[in-house]
Amino acid sequence: MTQQVKRAFKYRFYPTDEQAAELSRTFGCVRLVYNMALEERTRAWYGEQRRISYVQSSAALTQWKKTEELAFLAEVSAVPLQQALRHLHTAFGNFFAQRAKYPRYKSRKKSRAAAEYTRSAFTWRDGKLTLAKMVGPLNIRWSRPLPKEAEPTTVTVSRDSAGRWSISMLCEDTVSPAPATTNAVGIDAGIISLVTLSTGEKITNPRNEHRDRARLARAQRELSRKAKGSYNRAKARVKVARVHARIADRRRDFLHKLSTRLVRENQTVVIEDLTVRNLLKNRSLARAISDASWTELRSMLEYKCAWYGRELVVIDRWFPSSKLCGACGTVAAKLPLNVRAWRCGCGAVHDRDVNAARNILAAGLAASACGDGVRPQWESSRTGQSSVKQETQRATAGTSASSEGRSQHCSHGRRRRDHRLSDERTQGR
Secondary structure (H helix, E strand, O other), rough: OOEEEEEEEEEEEOOOOOHHHHHHHHHHHHHHHHHHHHHHHHHHHHHHHOOOHHHHHHHHHHHHHHHOOOOOHOOOOOOHHHHHHHHHHHHHHHHHHHOOOOOOOOOOOOOOOEEEEEEEHEEEEEEEEEEEOOOOOOOOEEOOOOOOOOOOOOEEEEOOOOOOEEEEEEEEEEEEOOOEEEEOEEEEEOEEEEEEEEOEEEOOOHHHHHHOOOHHHHHHHHHHHOOOOHHHHHHHHHHHHHHHHHHHHHHHHHHHHHHHHHHHHOEOOOEEOOOOOHOOOOOOHHHHHHHHHHHHHHHHHHHHHHHHHEEEEEEOOOOOOOOEOOOOOOOOOOOOOOOOOOOOOOEEEEEEHHHHHHHHHHHHHHHHHHOOOOOHHHHHHHOOOHHHHHHHHHOOOOOOOOOHHHHHHHHHHHHHHHHHHHHHHHOOO
């Protein structure tokens, strides 16, 4: 069954000198309005314990435009300025809901230069886009066509640190589910092999950052030698940014191709709930883990599975996928990272990554069958006895549980959740 989704299509474009100047002024005004509104909200919250709404910030913007010092704000389109206030309001909403940290000020050198235009601030006609207060349409390189009869509802213009101009168009698109299949795959993320599949296939990590490490180091050395605030330092900073952009583009392209292939070939995809933020604290592996970009791969799998009618199962982060014997269900006491193959007491010899991927698949199928333990279980993380692990040990040991036993196991998980919820209500959580 087809579904309507909002999809962003990003393209490179090359503005004229007049257009580049107008967009640069818009970027500066957007940053200034965001920072001033953030300062007002911060002073009101910490000084008076008072929250400022979006309507109040919008009224303050109108007063700022009437002052002599900020009269230049009226020279650019008002829509990107209003959108900056909406983004700030959303950021504060996430902060008060404890979903994000306190909003930070936008920096001229470090923050992303962008401006968002809604439907009232641009003209889309005959495949040409013209922004408000701008002469002539933008010179866009159409690397791929927009969906038929699709019209952009929101346009975001940005310029990255490498000086590249991009435009992102948000359109309504129709997505059809992929052909149904019975295949299921477990994925074990790694560094030498980016992912190892339960089928035994190992996909080598392209190590994009490592390939350009010498070029990046040379550009950074040249940057460090330039005097701060000089024009030559600004040019050297752009060279460093171009190397980073090259690495990021190659990484993103590889992950898109890999995630699309996994979603097309399998009906069920099972992954681990990795805490990448904690793994990055390992100084020996932080650089390699960042280059692997496991979080971005998971994000791609999530929205592509939702688009194409696939099931994505995320198992508990504490599940011992590498140390669990897939033949007898025994969990090894210790398994250092340098051990890539190990022998169980039952005589089975396991490749560390392939065994982990197969155990992940078994855990995901067991959890998906009874609907328990798919997401991280905080209670079971402390006790070490989640139902996912219990069910997986039965599956990997080769014991086929009867439908009655599986029903009892699922009802046990439901009873345990009911007891936990009743305890939380009693404690007033």
